[in-house]
Amino acid sequence: MDILHLDIKSMMLMCVFIGVLISGGLAALLRDRYVCPGMPFWVCGFFLFTVGVFFAVGRAFTPLWVSVFFGNLFSFLGTNLLWLGLLKYNNKMKRYHFLVMGLSLLTAISLLFMLSAGVPEKNRAELISIVFNVQSLLCVREALRDREQYESGRLMFAFTCMLATIGSCLRFLTYQMEQSYSLLNTNISNLLLIFNAIIVFLGLSFSIMLITSQWLQQKLAAFAAYDALTGVYNRYGLSEQTAVLFGSKNKAAFSNCSVAMIDIDFFKKTNDSYGHFVGDLVLKAVAATLRQNIRHQDILARYGGEEFIVVLPDTSKAAALAWAERVRELVSMEPVLVNQHAITITLSIGLVDLSEEKHVSLDDAIREADIALYQAKERGRNRVCWFDNAASLLMYTANYNGGVTSVTDR
Structure with missing residues (x-):
């Protein structure tokens, strides 16, 4: 037709x-x-x-x-x-x-x-x-x-x-x-x-x-992939973003790479004293400060309750220590204002330098950064510790303007 x-x-x-x-x-x-x-x-x-x-x-x-x-x-x-x-x-x-x-x-x-x-x-x-x-x-x-x-x-x-x-x-x-x-x-x-x-x-x-x-x-x-409260990566997002870095067998892939584990001091006390709403404000404030002080290639994630992980590629130990100390000071100098009350926030930070590792994974890096963080808590909080497995004895030495401690362990 x-x-x-x-x-x-x-x-x-x-x-x-x-x-x-x-x-x-x-x-x-x-x-x-x-x-x-x-x-x-x-x-x-x-x-x-x-x-x-x-x-x-x-x-x-x-x-x-x-x-x-x-x-x-x-x-x-x-x-x-x-x-x-x-x-x-x-x-x-x-x-x-x-x-x-x-x-x-x-x-x-x-x-x-x-x-x-x-x-x-x-x-x-x-x-x-x-x-x-x-x-x-x-x-x-x-x-x-x-x-x-x-x-x-x-x-x-x-x-x-x-x-x-x-x-x-x-x-x-x-x-x-x-x-x-x-x-x-x-x-x-x-x-x-x-x-x-x-x-x-x-x-x-x-x-x-x-x-x-x-x-x-x-x-x-x-x-x-993102934490709904703070807007940074969550644990799944962290794993996805670091898959290439930590999945590589080439040591150059994480040469001069550092990982920081950050914990908000006395966060439970803040929640108990002021309520979870104020605790959320504290988490947002810390996440915002961290986000403003990282580079585009750095990876920031909320790892758990009040803990954050920051992966710092192409960052030497000295540069990572300087960054962590700067962040610690910035947070401590910027209290959160709630109902005319100024809530001072301090951070304990554990660092690990991956350039010295023979075999490394994200879990290993976090485990070692967590050891350093634990020691920062034990030694009074509001300080930076780094993990170093080059020596055979567990040692702590105060350094870096009294705010940084080295954690040495095999």
């Missing part, structure tokens, strides 16, 4: 039916609390675009001006909301971006005036194609902006919009071959219109579902 003999009105009604199903399916996702930013805009956008197609085919049984004005207005607004959803997802939305919806209203009013002035339908269709192409290219730009490598959903969104733009451009060219154009006539131009509508409905709906799925996967990965 010749495809040109298909009924355009039936195909447009089919697009309306597809749009209703997709809009309903996406709206159902909004009931889930874990939906990505932009989803409300995308759901509304699909719904308005579907209403626009309905009004477009409705010119068969309603006044022409109703179809021209409302059909194009709702279609423009639907495309605007798809773009605004991308802006929301990228956290780039500003109030002035909503002005594009006012421009869509002005365009719909202009089409209404063109209709009343007797402008041929082909010329109105050319204006509509130009407006849709501009909106589609804006969506392509926003879908690709700052896209991460794993975000194939956004890439699919941009690809779908590009296909729709190409189809619209081809449709624009076919106007020139038409002696007289009408939206409900069966011709190449309108078949391209149906093709574009199907591309928008199916391609973008799959893209949005993929975007939502990938966003949720990233959230779950973040929940698994």
Whole structure:
């Protein structure tokens, strides 16, 4: 059967039916609390675009001006909301971006005036194609902006919009071959219109579902790897981040590498005296100070209750000691203020220098740093100790301005 003999009105009604199903399916996702930013805009956008197609085919049984004005207005607004959803997802939305919806209203009013002035339908269709192409290219730009490598959903969104733009451009060219154009006539131009509508409905709906799925996967990965209270890595995140470093058999991989175990002194007493809310504030304050005083290649993690681990690659023993002492002093000089009470925080820090180890793992490094931390606690807290297994006897020597102690053990 010749495809040109298909009924355009039936195909447009089919697009309306597809749009209703997709809009309903996406709206159902909004009931889930874990939906990505932009989803409300995308759901509304699909719904308005579907209403626009309905009004477009409705010119068969309603006044022409109703179809021209409302059909194009709702279609423009639907495309605007798809773009605004991308802006929301990228956290780039500003109030002035909503002005594009006012421009869509002005365009719909202009089409209404063109209709009343007797402008041929082909010329109105050319204006509509130009407006849709501009909106589609804006969506392509926003879908690709700052896209991460794993975000194939956004890439699919941009690809779908590009296909729709190409189809619209081809449709624009076919106007020139038409002696007289009408939206409900069966011709190449309108078949391209149906093709574009199907591309928008199916391609973008799959893209949005993929975007939502990938966003949720990233959230779950973040929940698994980060401590919810302090925002630093948890034990799982620490293991993942150090897997390459400690999984290497090459000694150069951890040459000049140090590991620090940090414990907040008298933390239980703080919780008992002021409550767990204040204890949480103390943990956040210490984590913030540590985060502000590490390099981008350093790894900071909350290891347990009030304990933190910091892995310092390419850091000599002297540099690690200087860093630990600086952090200890900074924390002690910045009390946490709660209800006009200044709570002084001190840290005990255990360090281990991995460059001297023949065989090392993360567990071994933490075990040795914990030995040094224990000795820092035993010797009065608020000090730095380092672990050294070069000697055969257990020895402690005060050094480094009275704040640093060496722990030597085989």
